[in-house]
Amino acid sequence: MTSELNIGNLKTGLGLDIDLKHFRYAHAEADVLQDIKLNISPGTVTVINGGSGSGKSTLGAILAGILPRTGLDQFEGAITVGGRRIEFSEDKRPRIDPSGWAQHISFLPQDVNDYLSGIRATVAEEMAFALENRGAPREDMLTRILAVVDMLDIKHLLTHDAGTLSGGQARIVALGALMVDNPQVLVLDEPFSGLDKNARKVVLSAIQQLKLLGKAIVVLTRNHVHGADHADKVLRLENHESLFFERNSLPPNQEPNLDKNSLQPAGRDRSRVLLEFAGTNLGYGSSTPPTISGFNLKLHAGECLGLLGPNGVGKTTILKAAVGLLKPTAGTVRTSAKPGLLLQNPNDQLFERTVFKEVGYGLRPGAKSQQQVAAVLDRLDLRDKAETHPYELSMSERKLVALASVLVHEPEILLLDEPTEGLDDNGIKVLREILEVCTSKGHGILFTSHDDSFVAHAATRTVQLNASENAR
Template sequence: MIEFSRVSITYAEATTPVLSEVDLLVEEGELCLVAGRTGSGKSTFLGAINGLVPHFTGGHLRGSVRVAGKDTSQHPPREFAELVGVVGQDPLAGFVTDTVEEELAYGMEQLAVPPEVMRKRVEETLDLLGVADLRHRPLRTLSGGQQQRVAIGSVLTAHPKVLVLDEPTSALDPTAAEEVLAAITRLVHDLGTTVVVAEHRMERVAQYADRLLYLPGDGSIRSGTPAEILADADVAPPLVELGRLAGWSPLPLSVRDARRRAGPLRDRLTGRTPVLPERVAAPVKLAASKIVVRYGELVAVREVSLDLRGGQIVALMGRNGSGKSSLLWALQGSGPRHGGKVDVGGQDPKSLKPHRARKLVGLVPQTPGDLLYLDSVDAECTQADLESEAGAGSCRAMLDRLTPGIDGGKHPRDLSEGQRLALVLAIQLTARPEVMLLDEPTRGLDYHAKRHFGAVLAELAAEGAAIVLATHDVEFVATAADRVVVMAEGDVVADGPTAEVVVASPAFAPQVAKVLAPAEWLTVDQVAKALA
C-alpha cells in the first residue's frame, strides 16, 4: 500500500538529509507505529506519505514514494485527499469550520459525497469516537483532547484507505486514548485501512501495532515487529524496560503478557519498598480559595480550593473537559475567573501587569507556539534572558538540557511540535517563577527528553518552587510527581500522594503498577534500585 524506494529528503541549507536511502513497504491493513527521538524525522516521514513533503514544506526528495501505486512526485497532495487522511499534531490548526458537526462534514463536502451518505457517516463517526454530545459545540470551546478526537473524526468520515496520525493520543486521557485506539484498530481489522501512527507514548500503541518503524536519528528507518525492534531501541515503553530488567524473552508488549510472567519478580520484591525522592515541602506558595470559572452556562471549575507548597510537584489529572486547563489559567491570572481568590506572596496575579505576574506564576499552555513571536530560536532565547534578567545563554542552556542540538537559526514555526514545546518550556523556566503551571508539558517529548525535563523540575522543586502539571501522561506522573489531584466536572475528587492515588485507579495507574499490583511500585527505576 505504501512503498518507499531509496528515498532521501534534504531540507534547504541542511548539511545532512533527514531521511537517507530509505526502502520499506507497508502492506494493506497494517497498523504501523513510527517511533524515534524528538527531531529524528518522524513528521517528515509522515508528510512524505501524501506528498506534503516536499510539495508544501520545501526541500528535495530523491527516490520515489508510492501510495496504492500513485507516485507523490507526479501528483500534488490534493489528489491524495481521498486516498490518504492526515491528522497533524495541532488539531486546532487544521480546523476550517466553527462547530463539531460542520467539521466532520467539511471533508466530505469537498469530495462531493452525497448528502444522505454524509449524514450517515457523521452519525457513525460521532458514535465511534464518543463525541455525539459535542456535535453543536464551537470547536474553540473544546478541550485539547476533545479537539483531537474531532480532528481524527473529520478525516475518518472520508473513509480513506490510508490514515496518517501524528501524536493522536497525546492530548487524550487514558480512557479516551483507549477508545480512539479501539476505533483505529476496528478500521484496520474490519475495513482493511492502513494506519501509520507516530506516537511518543509508545506504551499506549505498541501492543496494537503490526509493525514498528524506528528512526534512530541517522536518516535510516528500521522496520520489523515491535518485539524485535524494541529489543535494543533506545526509546522503549516502561513495560519493555521492565522486561529487559527482568530478562524476559520475548519482551511483553501488553500488561496482560507481563503479569503472566511477573510472579517470580513479585516474589523477589516481597518485603522491599520503593525508594521515594526526599523533598521537604516548604510553606504555601499559592493559596487558591473557591475558584469558579464559567463559559456561558457551563461551569468549568466549581469552587475549587487548592494550596500549592514550595518544593512540591503536583500532577493535575482527570478526563478531557474536567476543568484542568481552566483552573490553571484562573490561577495564573490571564484566564477568566468568576469567583474565588488567588494569593501568591500576598498578591493576586490577576491584578498585576503581565511581566510582573510572570515572575510570580509562569504558565506553559497546551499550544505553546502561541508564546513564540520572534523569527529564530536564538532570538527567542536571547529575549527570554533579557526579560527574565538571567545571565546570557541561560535559556539556551536550558533548551539543550531538554532537547539538545536544535539549530539556533531555525524559525520556531519550522520546529517539530516537541522541539517547539521544549523551547517554550526553556523560556518559561528561565524566569524561575515562584509557581510554575504546565499544561500537557510532555506532548511531543520522547522518553529521554521527559527524563531530562523531570530532572529540571526536580531541581526547581529543590530550590523551593511550587510546580503543577496538568497532564494525561501517567508514566511521567509516576516518575516526577509527589502529589496527584484528580478533577471531574470542575470538582476535585481525589487529592493525595502519587502512589496512593494512582495505584488505586485503573485509568491513571502506570504500567509498572499494573504489572506489580497490589504493591505500590510505580517506575522501572524504583524496581531496579530495589533489586540492586
C-alpha cells in the same frame, strides 16, 4: 522536469508502497531520511516509531503527498499508490494535487490545529467541512458523521465550538473529521498524544475497526509505542536508518501505580502556600455553566503537584486562572509568588525569529539579560540552537524553547500544561532535572498530564478531577 499529477481515478484497496532512496529539505546540509522501503497493505496497522527529529513526521508527510515541495526539497525514490507508481528524482518532479491525494491517503499532523479549519461554528460543521467542499449529499454526510461519532464516542461534543475544546478533545475531533472523509490510508502523527486513558482506548478501538473495514493505518509515535501490540508491523527510525521489529518482540507498555497516597513528598518545609483556590468557580462566559465548580487546592513551596483527570474536565482552565488569564466567577484564586505558564502546544507560545530572541522576549535589554538567556539555554541543552528559527526545530526542541521562555523570568510558581507532550527521551530527562532544581529551591509546580509514567516519577502529590463534578 515538473508535471501535474492527477490521481483522482486511482484504484482503491491497493494500499501504499514507498521506496525512498533519500530525502533532504531545501537548504539543509544532510538527508533527513535514507534507504526506507515500506509496504502498507489494506487491512493492516503499521507503527513507525522514533524520537523527536528522527524523521517520522517527514515520512508521514511524504506518504500523504505533502512533501516534497516542488522545486525546493530533494527526494529520490518512488511511491506506489492505488496501483500507480510515481517516481521522484532530480529529473522527475511530479506535482501532486493534495486534495486528490487526500481522497486516498489522509494525514493527521501532530499539531491538530494544522488540520482543523478553525472557521466552523461547531464540531459537527467541522467534521462535515471536507465533504461539503466536495459537494457530498447531505444525507451521506449525516450518515458518515454519525457513524464516526459513535465509533469515537464524541456525540456530546457535536454542538460545541471546536475552538473551546481541550487539546485531547480537539485531537479526537480532528481524527473524526479525517475518518469522515473515508480515505483508504490513514497516516496519524502522535494520535494518542494528550489523551486520557479512556480516550486512548477509544482511539485504539477505532483503529482496530478501521482495520477490519480494510483501511490501512500508519501510526507515527515517539518513545512510548502506543498500540504496538495491535500492529502488524513496527518500523523504528534511528540515525537515518530504519529497523523492523515483530510486534511481539517489543516490551509491553506498563501502566505504573498511581496511588497518590504512595507518592511521598520530599523532605522540605512546605508551610508556605504559594497558590490557593478556595471555593472557586471558573468558566468562559455567563451564558454557559461553569467549567469548574467549588474548587479547592493549595500548592505549597517545594511541591510538585499533578493535576489529573479526563480530557475536557477543566485542568487547563485551572492553570489559566492560576496565571491570571481567567478570573473566577465565584470564590478566590490567591498567589503569593510570580507564576509562569507553559502551554500544551508550544506553537501557541513561539513567535520570534530566533531561539535566543524568543527566550529573551520581555527582558530588559543589556548584558545581564543576555547572560540570563544563555544560562537557561545551557540548562535545557539548547545553546547550539540559539540562532535557529524556532519553527525549524523538532517538536521536542520547540517545547523546550517554550519552557526556556518561561524559566528565564524565574517564576516561583511553575504551571505546566501536558509538559511531556511532544518531548523525546532527552527532553523528558531535561524536564525532570528542571523540576528537581525548582522544587529544591522551594518553588511550587502545578502540572497537568496524561503521561502516567511521568506523573509517577515527578509528582509529590496528585489531585484527581472528576468529569461528573467539573465538566460542562
